Amino acid sequence: MPTRDLTFAIVGSGGDGVITVGDMMAQAGASEGLHVMKVEAYGPQIRGGESSCTVRLSADPIFAQGDLVQVLVVFNWADFARFRGEIICAENAIVLYEATDETPHDQIDLGPIEEAKWVPVPFIELAKESAGTTLAKNIVTIGLLSELFNLPRKPLERAINKKFSKKKKEVLEANIKGFDAGVEHASKIEEAATGMRLQYTPGEPMLLMSGNELSAVAALHAGCRFFAGYPITPSSEVLHLLSEWMPKVGGYLVQTEDELSAIGAVIGGSFAGVKSMTATSGPGLALMTEMLGLASMAEIPAVIIDVQRGGPSTGLPTKSEQSDLWQALWGSHGDAPRVVLAPADVEDCFHATVAAFNIAEEAQMPVIVLSDQFIAQRRETLSMLTLDHEVIGRQVPSAGDLREYKRYKDTKSGISPMSWPGMKGGEYQTNGLEHLEDGSPTSMHLVHEQMNAKRYRKLRAVRAKYSFYRRYGAEKADVGIICWGSSKGPVKEAVQKATARGERVSAFVPQLLYPFPYHEFNEYLKTVDNVVVIELSYSAQFYKYLQTFLNLPEARTFVYKRSGGKNLTVGEVEDKIQKVLEMGALRREVLV
Amino acid sequence: MSPPTKVELKPGAYKTDLKPVWCPGCGDFGVLNALYRSMAALQIEPWNTVILSGIGCSSRLPGYVTTYGFNGVHGRALTLATGVKMARPELTVIAVGGDGDGLAIGGNHLIHACRRNLDVTYILMDNEIYGLTKGQVAPTTPIGDKTKSTYWGNPEPAFDPCELAISTGASWVGRGFSGDMKGMTELITKAIEHDGFSFLNAMSPCVTWRGDDEFKRLKAMHQKLPEDHDPSKRSNAIVYTREKEVMTTGVLYEVEVPTMIDRVEAIKRDAMGDKPAPSTKEILKTFYPSF
Numbered sequence: 041m042p043t044r045d046l047t048f049a050i051v052g053s054g055g056d057g058v059i060t061v062g063d064m065m066a067q068a069g070a071s072e073g074l075h076v077m078k079v080e081a082y083g084p085q086i087r088g089g090e091s092s093c094t095v096r097l098s099a100d101p102i103f104a105q106g107d108l109v110q111v112l113v114v115f116n117w118a119d120f121a122r123f124r125g126e127i128i129c130a131e132n133a134i135v136l137y138e139a140t141d142e143t144p145h146d147q148i149d150l151g152p153i154e155e156a157k158w159v160p161v162p163f164i165e166l167a168k169e170s171a172g173t174t175l176a177k178n179i180v181t182i183g184l185l186s187e188l189f190n191l192p193r194k195p196l197e198r199a200i201n202k203k204f205s206k207k208k209k210e211v212l213e214a215n216i217k218g219f220d221a222g223v224e225h226a227s228k229i230e231e232a233a234t235g236m237r238l239q240y241t242p243g244e245p246m247l248l249m250s251g252n253e254l255s256a257v258a259a260l261h262a263g264c265r266f267f268a269g270y271p272i273t274p275s276s277e278v279l280h281l282l283s284e285w286m287p288k289v290g291g292y293l294v295q296t297e298d299e300l301s302a303i304g305a306v307i308g309g310s311f312a313g314v315k316s317m318t319a320t321s322g323p324g325l326a327l328m329t330e331m332l333g334l335a336s337m338a339e340i341p342a343v344i345i346d347v348q349r350g351g352p353s354t355g356l357p358t359k360s361e362q363s364d365l366w367q368a369l370w371g372s373h374g375d376a377p378r379v380v381l382a383p384a385d386v387e388d389c390f391h392a393t394v395a396a397f398n399i400a401e402e403a404q405m406p407v408i409v410l411s412d413q414f415i416a417q418r419r420e421t422l423s424m425l426t427l428d429h430e431v432i433g434r435q436v437p438s439a440g441d442l443r444e445y446k447r448y449k450d451t452k453s454g455i456s457p458m459s460w461p462g463m464k465g466g467e468y469q470t471n472g473l474e475h476l477e478d479g480s481p482t483s484m485h486l487v488h489e490q491m492n493a494k495r496y497r498k499l500r501a502v503r504a505k506y507s508f509y510r511r512y513g514a515e516k517a518d519v520g521i522i523c524w525g526s527s528k529g530p531v532k533e534a535v536q537k538a539t540a541r542g543e544r545v546s547a548f549v550p551q552l553l554y555p556f557p558y559h560e561f562n563e564y565l566k567t568v569d570n571v572v573v574i575e576l577s578y579s580a581q582f583y584k585y586l587q588t589f590l591n592l593p594e595a596r597t598f599v600y601k602r603s604g605g606k607n608l609t610v611g612e613v614e615d616k617i618q619k620v621l622e623m624g625a626l627r628r629e630v631l632v
Numbered sequence: 633m634s635p636p637t638k639v640e641l642k643p644g645a646y647k648t649d650l651k652p653v654w655c656p657g658c659g660d661f662g663v664l665n666a667l668y669r670s671m672a673a674l675q676i677e678p679w680n681t682v683i684l685s686g687i688g689c690s691s692r693l694p695g696y697v698t699t700y701g702f703n704g705v706h707g708r709a710l711t712l713a714t715g716v717k718m719a720r721p722e723l724t725v726i727a728v729g730g731d732g733d734g735l736a737i738g739g740n741h742l743i744h745a746c747r748r749n750l751d752v753t754y755i756l757m758d759n760e761i762y763g764l765t766k767g768q769v770a771p772t773t774p775i776g777d778k779t780k781s782t783y784w785g786n787p788e789p790a791f792d793p794c795e796l797a798i799s800t801g802a803s804w805v806g807r808g809f810s811g812d813m814k815g816m817t818e819l820i821t822k823a824i825e826h827d828g829f830s831f832l833n834a835m836s837p838c839v840t841w842r843g844d845d846e847f848k849r850l851k852a853m854h855q856k857l858p859e860d861h862d863p864s865k866r867s868n869a870i871v872y873t874r875e876k877e878v879m880t881t882g883v884l885y886e887v888e889v890p891t892m893i894d895r896v897e898a899i900k901r902d903a904m905g906d907k908p909a910p911s912t913k914e915i916l917k918t919f920y921p922s923f
């Protein structure tokens with residue numbers, strides 16, 4: 041029996057070419073119109089060290105990584121052991137492992153399964169014999185997987201041709217031989233793959249992109265023409281991509297000496313009238329925090345992308361977590377209004393980033409796009425975007441306003457027209473000090489009260505205009521899941537599965553986190569009997585945030601939270617749904 | 633109809649209604665007055681000019697000038713200036729601040745602004761002390777001096793800001809004295825005119841925390857660069873740094889080298905060629921699998 045959905049994991053050392061295998065499979069799948077999700081995981085080493093690549097290929101749309109690996113390729117069991125509890129095999133998974141690695145099977149933890157099909161493959165020998173070098177073992181692997189599981193053969197061959205076309209002819213020929221050797225070896229072990237051949241109808245090519253790439257393109261789409269950033273994993277792809285494209289659209293980019301300088305330059309660029317952005321991760325956002333307050337106080341639009349990783353401190357730099365939430369919401373000295381948006385999937389990084397620029401210009405304050413490693417660095421397929429987004433520019437003073445210009449005029453909405461250098465009559469002094477309507481400094485309590493109110497009032501317009509959330513599943517539900525960010529994918533897939541089983545389950549995923557969307561939350565809560573809050577934060581930051589603003593039904597609210605470092609799985613979500621359906625077993629287990 | 637006659641801007645035209653918060657006798661008044669004169673000499677258009685600062689006594693200066701002004705946070709004037717200049721290269725951008733602001737908390741930004749040769753004028757108003765926080769030691773305070781935070785005397789040696797700027801890539805480095813209005817005006821004028829990062833160490837005594845005699849002391853040490861000083865050589869300039877007995881003013885160092893903006897504009901020309909800017913759709917299309 042063929043299958044329409046397969047998840048592969050390839051594990052090895054840095055030099056094994058694991059990522060190339062995943063890249064080629066993902067590219068080939070995307071070119072044939074398959075739905076693809078590719079996730080890479082590394083140790084913190086630059087070269088060498090363990091690396092893994094998980095690729096899910098499906099004939100139907102997918103929303104999650106694929107919890108359970110059906111096809112595992114291992115070049116080295118010692119490297120695999122470093123992903124213990126992160127790469128988990130499905131029942132009866134096929135395990136293709138380097139034949140010369142004689143680690144006893146009982147010392148290998150594939151996950152809580154009864155059976156696996158252990159298939160030793162002489163990857164090293166096949167590579168040596170066919171291509172004359174062990175380096176080709178990843179290409180042997182591609183040939184083998186292609187034949188065993190009916191992966192798009194022609195695109196894979198083209199991918200190999202392209203990869204080695206710039207090298208010597210012999211190198212290309214050697215790799216083609218390696219590919220063929222893999223194909224040939226498949227016939228010896230094809231029995232193990234029975235029922236696992238991928239069935240699909242080839243379609244139009246799909247875009248294959250990461251959230252970071254989409255955030256970068258979105259910034260250009262929104263009219264961002266100045267980017268300042270400091271490299272930090274897992275956000276650097278935004279810097280990389282913009283370093284190529286920003287000059288092509290006539291904009292400027294600078295890699296600054298630190299994050300303090302990055303946010304300073306962004307505030308300077310925006311003050312000067314040019315839409316400006318930076319991208320960082322938790323430690324970088326911490327360094328930017330002082331000047332986020334400056335942008336709030338001086339009412340300067342700024343867009344900050346925070347790609348979350350495991351923390352605190354250096355934490356888990358290459359892996360995802362949802363634990364920058366409080367820092368993004370409240371990280372501040374003084375009362376410093378900002379807007380926080382959380383994209384919920386890869387494509388959403390585009391929409392959220394465009395919205396962030398619009399809101400920043402409208403509300404004249406910093407807007408944080410709270411992405412995370414899971415959506416920012418994984419690559420997945422998507423259709424060409426419609427690109428009908430509204431793009432909003434700065435509200436500048438009218439000729440009348442400029443006659444006696446007051447930059448911080450206390451208006452009904454709190455929003456005051458903002459001039460930029462070059463506008464005659466618009467000259468003003470802006471200030472990190474509390475200031476009067478004309479920008480001149482003051483320490484008067486009464487002015488401070490008035491101006492705090494003005495600055496916070498601007499959030500009302502944002503809350504009134506924007507209603508970003510996703511809702512899935514039953515209209516009236518026994519179990520309603522509330523989650524945010526990248527948790528959406530596994531939650532959505534679990535809700536769909538539960539719905540298909542006839543269970544009354546739903547999910548609510550706010551994408552505008554602050555200002556708090558009271559109305560949307562309260563409407564949703566009316567439709568559910570039990571609430572499960574799900575998040576990857578050990579101290580349950582999201583749950584505690586919700587408690588600040590909502591009266592969650594105490595006896596009927598459950599929390600599932602854990603540390604990051606491993607992405608949320610569909611199975612975990614399904615398990616929690618079942619536990620709540622079985623009368624609240626979850627509550628005692630995990631409530632903080 | 634003939635175009636309207638251009639109104640000549642006098643130094644007073646650059647003065648706002650805001651009264652400086654500085655103590656009577658503060659050296660910063662001299663720097664501010666010199667700045668007004670330089671701006672008038674250059675007929676700088678206030679609406680096309682941005683003055684940015686950090687925090688400190690001297691960082692209050694943007695409020696006293698009729699240009700666009702930005703009194704930011706401590707140590708970060710040059711980060712803000714980097715953004716303004718890179719986003720809008722056609723603007724005249726001036727950063728000001730004190731020695732604590734620019735050399736201690738903001739030191740990292742200073743060396744990188746010098747290295748980039750960003751086309752910004754930076755006036756470091758140097759009083760060798762923290763004034764606003766009431767008298768603590770600064771990176772420019774002479775070794776041994778007693779301050780509020782060095783009760784037994786300062787155990788640390790001082791920077792020479794000019795030496796730092798010369799060695800890290802600034803293409804114009806000068807030292808001025810706020811007690812020498814004519815000299816300071818000339819130096820600010822030249823600094824603004826220079827293409828590239830111009831660093832002016834403006835010696836600006838603090839009468840409150842370094843004593844009433846500070847002006848007299850500096851005046852006694854003050855000398856001008858010799859007429860035949862050749863500022864194009866780093867080695868010539870370095871001679872006038874780390875001075876102990878004298879304080880030499882003038883343009884120590886000046887070279888014409890490409891600025892940050894020159895280099896970035898060249899990159900843009902290469903990247904764009906004669907093609908129009910790509911649309912979002914064109915950029916997205918590059919993410920289709922290609923082989």
